[in-house]
Amino acid sequence: MIYYIDASEMFFDDCSAYFINSKNDEFITCGKIAIPIVDKDDSNFINTAKEKYGINFFLDEQECSTEIYTVxxxxxxxxxxxxxxxxxxDFPDTKSSKHICYINTESLTAYDxxxxxxxFVNSINNGKFKKRLNNQITNKDLTVYRNISEAKKHIKLSKITDFTKK
Incomplete structure (x- = not known):
């Protein structure tokens, strides 16, 4: 069976120390979280990204106001x-070879x-950033919903406490 667990419950609630393991079940963490990758000390980079490309980097977890919800x-x-x-x-990491994605929050379309x-950071720093939206990510790799209520029409979210032994 597939169980969908909200990312905020996995990473930020009191249950975040739990590990779920089952041979017969699949656990998919869904939703969104926001993690800053820059801080106020990176003001030159932040200003360049904002002024030249219109990109705002989050300085804390609370700045992300979008309601989209993903699986x-x-x-x-x-x-x-x-x-x-x-x-x-995954978490954003400069040592990772994983690609970043862009999600248009109006059309709910995702791109690699x-x-x-x-x-990404180097291209902003050297003035050569180009947002190329020609590699669309399919729904089998990432499904984007308008908000959590819309997602709940298609998936059943489970609580970690549903799996704890009492």
């Missing part, structure tokens, strides 16, 4: 006027930007 979860680290920049099912976080 599997995404970790959002920046936004622009029409969408968000994120890593799918075909670059790692390091390449």
């Amino acid at each position: 599997p979860y995404i970790n959002i680290f920046a936004s622009d006027e029409s969408g968000v920049y994120a890593v799918i099912n 930007l075909q670059c790692t976080l390091t390449e």
Whole structure:
């Protein structure tokens, strides 16, 4: 059986220390979280990204105001006027070879930007960033919903406490 667990419950609730393991079941963490990858000390980079490309990097977890909800979860680290920049099912890491994605929050369409976080940051720093939206991510890899209520029409979210022994 497939169980869908909300990312905020997995990573931020009192249940976050639990590990779920089952040979016969699959557990998919879904939703969104926001993790800052820059801080106020990176003001030159932050200003360049904002002024030249319209990209706002989050400085704390509370800045992400989008209501989108995804399966599997995404970790959002920046936004622009029409969408968000994120890593799918992982944390943003400059040492990772995982590609970042862009999600248009109006059309709910996701794209693989075909670059790692390091390449993304370097392209902004050297003035060569281009948002290429020609590699659309299919629903089998990432499904984007307008909000959690819309997602609940298609998936049943389970609580971690449903799996704890009493």
